[in-house]
Amino acid sequence: MNVDWQGAGDIQAIFGTLIDKELNCTVEERDRLSIPISNALIEKFARRGLYKYNLPAVWGGQEVGYAQWGRVLEKLGYLSTDLSFPFLISVRMSFISFLIAVGREDINNEYLVHLIEGKTGGAFAYTEDADAFSFVSRAVPSADGKTYTVNAVKKIVTGGETANYFLLFVHGDTADMQVFLVHADDPGVVVTPSVMHGCRSTGIACLTLTDVQLDKHRLLLATDGLSFAQRYFLNCRRSLQTTLFLGRARAVIETTVAYLQNTVRYDQQLIDMQHVQACIGEMYMALESSRTLVHYSLERQVRQESDVYWDAVASMAKYQAVEDVNKIALQALNLTGGWGYTESSGIGRAHRDFTALVAGADPQEKLKVDMGIRMVHDLDMMSRRSSKKES
Known part of the structure; x- marks a missing residue:
């Protein structure tokens, strides 16, 4: 490389x-x-x-x-x-x-x-088989308010298998979301490793809490936990997490080109065939167009131009990057044939790893719905403002 x-x-x-x-x-x-x-x-x-x-x-x-x-x-x-x-x-x-x-x-x-120092590590215990408004995980305060009894099941916790601590998102005795700091060795906490399709060494796990007793000082956010999560976890990471996948996609392109340069078909190097060159061109354009959008999204965050709770550009960047890295991996497999499917090539593994982003930080299909809702809302607000001016 x-x-x-x-x-x-x-x-x-x-x-x-x-x-x-x-x-x-x-x-x-x-x-x-x-x-x-x-x-x-x-x-x-x-x-x-x-x-x-x-x-x-x-x-x-x-x-x-x-x-x-x-x-x-x-x-x-x-x-x-x-x-x-x-x-x-x-x-x-x-x-x-x-x-x-x-x-x-x-x-x-x-x-x-x-x-x-890296001596300990933390993970976010957020995801359930429901949206944030329908979480079944609950924290019930004691009568004197000094402790909480917490019951929760978080199905997908990235880094959960090796985490010492968890930021746990649950509903309290009201509809508001609360955030607790949970230790992996708290009595009643069970961490169950999950076998995943890709990114298998992140230590994704299921976190279960059964009648876990937590002191009130472990309650980090008593109210408005969802807004805080959007601002400091979900929204800000949506485009950030795609960057490392884009870096690996570049490496996949380089690996593919190196293979094509050393492979002969019909007495000609594959890399010299114009159709092959066109495919490489598609991969290159997909990578750089996504990189441009993702880094633009991150720069907007630094300039404080983005919506800190739900940013449309960050969501677009995540969606487009996921589509493009998966397209690159599939194209690489098409070009390299059987060799690309071998473990040593790394391309098949990259393809599996890239699919991890399809569901992460909002699934692709949900993002399309969200973007549609946003567009309809923006147009509706523009129409209302125009009507007020005319009246």
């Missing part, structure tokens, strides 16, 4: 040894057996400053913002043949950012140092 792509050489210089020797060399076995990325390995990357890119200066970070952090993740996706690693890193960093945004000094003092 050309490690200078988008300045990936800078990341290679700092983390390249770890990526090559502790990630890429063992990816096939880890993927085959669904072995999660360990906290010990993440700690090694943290020691070299991986989390510091997006950390606030007060916590020893560079505070580069979402746009530059997205570029770091993109480079990690390009260099790492296991997308589970940058995916998990992005979740762990978002967990840290969420805690900082809550602004509880006691919580920060107790948890943040070890989280930043």
Whole structure:
């Protein structure tokens, strides 16, 4: 690979040894057996400053913002043949950012140092088989308000298998959503690993809480938890999480071209056939058009031009990037034939990994509905404003 792509050489210089020797060399076995990325390995990357890119200066970070952090993740996706690693890193960093945004000094003092050092890790326990307004997970306060009894089932928790802590989103004794900090070793907490189609080493798990007793200081947000989640978890990550997949899509294109340059059919290199060149051109255009939209979306966030609760551009960026990376992987399989389906090629694995984004941060079909609703609403509001002016 050309490690200078988008300045990936800078990341290679700092983390390249770890990526090559502790990630890429063992990816096939880890993927085959669904072995999660360990906290010990993440700690090694943290020691070299991986989390510091997006950390606030007060916590020893560079505070580069979402746009530059997205570029770091993109480079990690390009260099790492296991997308589970940058995916998990992005979740762990978002967990840290969420805690900082809550602004509880006691919580920060107790948890943040070890989280930043990579010695511990956190995960978001949000997803249920329902939308946020229909969550069945509940927290019931005691009569004196000092403790809560929590019952919950969160079906898909990315990084849950190796997480020490969870941000749990539940309904309280009202319809409002609350957010609790849960420990993996709290009595009544059960973490069940899940075998997934792609990104198998992220340690996706099902989190179950049965009559778990939590002290009131573990309640991070008593009200308006959904709005906070939209602002500091769901909305801000929608386009951010696609960056690492775009980096890997670039690597897939390079791998495909290298194979075609060394493969002869009908006494001609495949790369010299114009139809093959047209296919590569399609892949290149798909990648760069999605990269343009995704990075534009992230730059809007940095400039505070985006809607912090539900941004249409971020949603479009996520939708388009998912469509395009899957198109690239499928085209690569079409061009490379049987070789592309071998484990050693990495293309088939990339194809499986890319499909993980189809459902993440709102499924593709739901995003189409949401965008349609948004467009109809905007046109309706424009019509009403025009009618008022005329009257």
